Amino acid sequence: MSLPQVNRNKTGGWMLLGGAVVFAVLFLHEVRALVQAMRAESWPVVTGTIVESRPVLGCGKGGSYYPLVRYRYVYNAQVHESRRIAFGWVDCGSEPRASMIAASHPPGEHVRVWVRPSSPSEATVMVGNISDGSWFGMALWPVFTVLSFMMGRSLLRQERADRRNVR
Numbered sequence: 001m002s003l004p005q006v007n008r009n010k011t012g013g014w015m016l017l018g019g020a021v022v023f024a025v026l027f028l029h030e031v032r033a034l035v036q037a038m039r040a041e042s043w044p045v046v047t048g049t050i051v052e053s054r055p056v057l058g059c060g061k062g063g064s065y066y067p068l069v070r071y072r073y074v075y076n077a078q079v080h081e082s083r084r085i086a087f088g089w090v091d092c093g094s095e096p097r098a099s100m101i102a103a104s105h106p107p108g109e110h111v112r113v114w115v116r117p118s119s120p121s122e123a124t125v126m127v128g129n130i131s132d133g134s135w136f137g138m139a140l141w142p143v144f145t146v147l148s149f150m151m152g153r154s155l156l157r158q159e160r161a162d163r164r165n166v167r
Contacts, residue, residue, distance in 0.1 A: 001125055015087075017099050027059040037086045037087040037124075037126070037127055038076040038127075039087065040114045040116070040124055041118055041127045042089070043114040043115055043117065043127070044075070044105065044114055044117060045112050045114055045115075046071065046073050046074065046075055046113050047112065047161060048071040048072055048073030048110070048113035048123075048125070049071060049072055049108065049109070049110055049111070049112070050069065050070070050071050050105050050106060050107050050109045050110075050111060051070045051072050051081070051107060052070040053067070053068070053070070053103070053105045053106055054067075055067055055095050055099045056098070057095075060148065064092050064094075065092070065094065065095045065098035066092045066093075067099075067101035067105075068083065069083060069085050069102060069125075070083050071105075071111060072081075072113065073113045074118040074122065075115045076120060078120065079124075080120055080121050080123065081133065082121065082123040082124070083115070084124045084125070085101070085105070085124070085126060086124060086125075086126035087124060103123070109145050111125050114127050116156070131147070140144070
């Protein structure tokens with residue numbers, strides 16, 4: 001009894017089309033982050049204090065780092081704490097990059113904090129823009145989406161043509 005053969009073209013085609021969907025969703029996520037960053041410009045501003053700032057291992061796979069920046073602020077007579085520096089993709093990469101970002105917000109520093117009035121525990125220290133990683137993603141994800149879609153469609157068409165030729 002022989003086992004059925006897996007048609008790699010069909011599987012690859014569907015995987016690439018699925019990849020196109022994933023890339024499109026990631027792109028829309030970053031567009032949403034940009035819209036949030038622009039809306040945050042109208043949020044109330046309070047003064048906050050950096051509590052902790054350091055590079056942390058554990059972002060993505062392998063030895064990637066991200067900058068952990070915690071700050072405290074008071075809004076409507078309540079103390080809150082947040083870690084958002086900017087909207088968008090977390091800067092995940094090398095230890096020197098994470099260290100540089102963390103060093104730009106040393107503990108004890110006073111910073112302007114934009115607070116979402118409807119959810120005061122949500123805040124940011126940067127508004128009107130998104131992180132560098134988001135801009136990079138917004139530039140490349142549409143390209144990957146189109147390429148994945150075109151390659152997947154091509155593989156599926158090739159698979160159909162091969163099936164017709166076998167008959």
